[in-house]
């Protein structure tokens with residue numbers, strides 16, 4: 001494939017091309033990359049809009065929800081006219097208006113054991129814009145089995161966290177072997193989220209995704225970055241592989257077939 005950009009693209013991406021060690025071949029690499037964004041909510045809004053603006057050529061968007069008025073406080077790719085519409089369609093319209101270089105593949109489905117593998121297959125990177133534990137554990141497990149980097153992000157109230165799980169390093173289950181008790185920490189329930197928090201964490205996730213696609217050094221893969229907007233603190237906690245991890249450890253699973261992704265997503269050993 002011809003690796004040179006056309007004149008419209010040279011103009012569109014000119015500020016990227018002025019970044020130190022960002023070459024035309026790097027932009028071409030982004031244009032031929034494929035990223036799956038799971039969740040088109042608050043995190044997804046930031047992730048999708050910046051990946052699209054950056055010129056990531058194919059963006060798969062997974063979300064089975066519709067746009068609600070209460071989403072608009074933080075989910076910036078959706079507008080008043082989109083209320084009632086599937087989020088994936090609203091997201092695709094946003095991307096179409098922003099960058100014609102980007103192809104959007106919409107998946108208005110839930111992330112379930114029988115859909116997850118097909119969604120992840122062929123992706124260069126999978127990005128976590130989820131709000132529930134079962135889907136996050138499932139995607140972590142599938143990404144690790146398929147050898148696909150998984151860019152984690154989560155927000156709650158005034159706090160958020162992000163890191164990158166990729167083959168060879170820790171995975172989400174090294175950090176959290178199983179989901180909290182649903183009675184103690186309900187998953188997917190409405191919770192308070194400060195309007196800008198998903199934007200902050202989602203932008204960090206989009207940045208790490210671009211770095212992964214460009215094979216840059218300095219990927220956020222051995223630390224968990226926590227941001228607390230209350231006092232504007234950022235704390236990086238070292239992350240290590242758990243030698244007994246039920247997914248990436250030496251005795252880890254080789255299929256999701258026998259894993260129960262209800263409740264605590266526990267892997268029986």
Ligand SMILES: [Zn+2]
Nearest residue numbers: 171174245248
């Ligand atoms: Zn692990």
